[in-house]
Amino acid sequence: MTMLTITNLVKSFGSEAGKRAKARSGSSKKGTDAGQDAGPARVFAVNDISLEVGEGEMFTLLGPSGCGKTTTLRAVAGLERPDSGRIVVGDRPLFEGGSTRHLNVPANQRGLGMVFQSYAIWPHMTVFDNVAFPLQVRKRATRPGKREIQERVAKVLETMELGHLADRQATKLSGGQQQRLALARAVVIEPPLMLLDEPLSNLDAKLRESLRYELKRLQRDLGITSIYVTHDQIEALALSTTIAVMKEGNVLQTGRPRQVYETPNSKFVAEFIGTSNFLRGTVAGREGGNVDVDTEAGRVRLESSVNIPVGEEVIAAVRPECLEISTTRWGNRPNEWAGTVTNRAFLGDAVDHIVRVGQGSLRVRGNPATSIEPGTEVYLATDPSKVTLVPVG
Structure with missing residues (x-):
């Protein structure tokens, strides 16, 4: 119900601002039409x-x-x-x-x-x-x-x-x-x-x-x-x-x-509810429910039912907690990128790493037991189902 x-x-x-404009207009005009065009x-x-x-x-x-x-x-x-x-x-x-x-x-x-x-x-x-x-x-x-x-x-x-x-x-x-x-x-x-x-x-x-x-x-x-x-x-x-x-x-x-x-x-919703990494790019191809997007961090694969033509500009969003970080390569992941840790922050229940990947940076949030020094070369990965397609506007 x-x-x-x-x-x-x-x-x-x-x-x-409108009220002030009306007041100014009213003081500079005489007659019954004063302020009529400055409501x-x-x-x-x-x-x-x-x-x-x-x-x-x-x-x-x-x-x-x-x-x-x-x-x-x-x-x-x-x-x-x-x-x-x-x-x-x-x-x-x-x-x-x-x-x-x-x-x-x-x-x-x-x-x-x-x-x-x-x-x-x-x-x-x-x-x-x-x-x-x-x-x-x-x-x-x-x-x-x-x-x-x-x-x-x-x-x-x-x-x-x-x-x-x-x-x-x-x-x-x-x-x-x-x-x-x-x-x-x-x-x-x-x-x-x-x-x-x-x-x-x-x-x-x-x-x-x-x-x-x-x-x-x-x-x-x-x-x-x-x-x-x-x-x-x-x-x-x-x-x-x-x-x-x-x-x-x-x-x-x-x-x-x-x-x-x-x-x-x-x-806006992705930014306001929690924290997101935004990867701007263009659609490179589609295979079934998977969409490949070329971004500043490299190629990103995501799952989406939205029919977007190849070459269309889009944004791929991924939450920091949905990214995995490792000092060794997995080698068999659809989304795997090499990068370098530039900063880290201990948050108590988690550790945030800022990783330089390609021309951009990604925030990774993970277990506090994993803390990697800045300057270390690392690998990031995430599942296509964890990446969301959002409009550019």
Whole structure:
């Protein structure tokens, strides 16, 4: 079942440059036509995107700052009014904008749970009162009784492992406990959809990693459909059922984490999700499902079902962890290149080697037990199935 449907959503803002241009034009003209030909340029924060989120999914909007992911989330929450499009949760339309119909359900009537980056807990209340508040302020017709509120709050606090802190002031909690309190307050209303806007970004690296798995467990156990916004690719890969990669208001690729990571559909996606080596070249030939590409590092064989003509310019992408390194030649590998180590870096759980191959350099990530000194001649190899074809643009 589809829990959230976003159709042709558009949200734009007037640029500051456009506003300044209009102001300058207005000050230099007289009469009713002042500024008419210098209206503010529109910047599209969300540019005609469509998404479907299945029931029970953890759906992540991933991208750099300014790509439109938070604007999309705020539009679903009712905190931003889109220019046009349609937003439906379950079978209930929350927003419809266009030439024929206008609908915009207020944020406080949408019944969605939201967790902000800043927690936004009430400092003058106890842990219990923070969680109970969204139930206590409901309209009388839908407000649970005192006993039900007590039971629901106690249950959620136990789920979040905060039951023993129910009477503590919210400001006396640690950062991780405050984040779980914010989650508890969103969950207690039993929303059909939970919206999470970079909820872990204010935590230190160690706590963020531990809460990442805790959040995944809670979402799975509670079965709440969730939209998660982050710019952290590791967070997205670890938490998500589905990832939508965004850039400049557009969704470039949507898919399962492994699918997006292993088969990116563009250079931007390959660069943003993890690290990639990009080998620019031209198609030299095709045999069955194998494509040969002549690159600056030599000939590369890869697997692709895309029918690209010989001579076409392409990019072959390979992840650093998909390359093998050795001081001895294998001799029977379809992708095997000779090179020289120019640099290395110990990362704790891995070692990165930078290897000069032909006219370019390749990054190789491998077992920390293997550390080769710069200046050493080495051989690199990878399987054709580990190389991805991406568009040049």
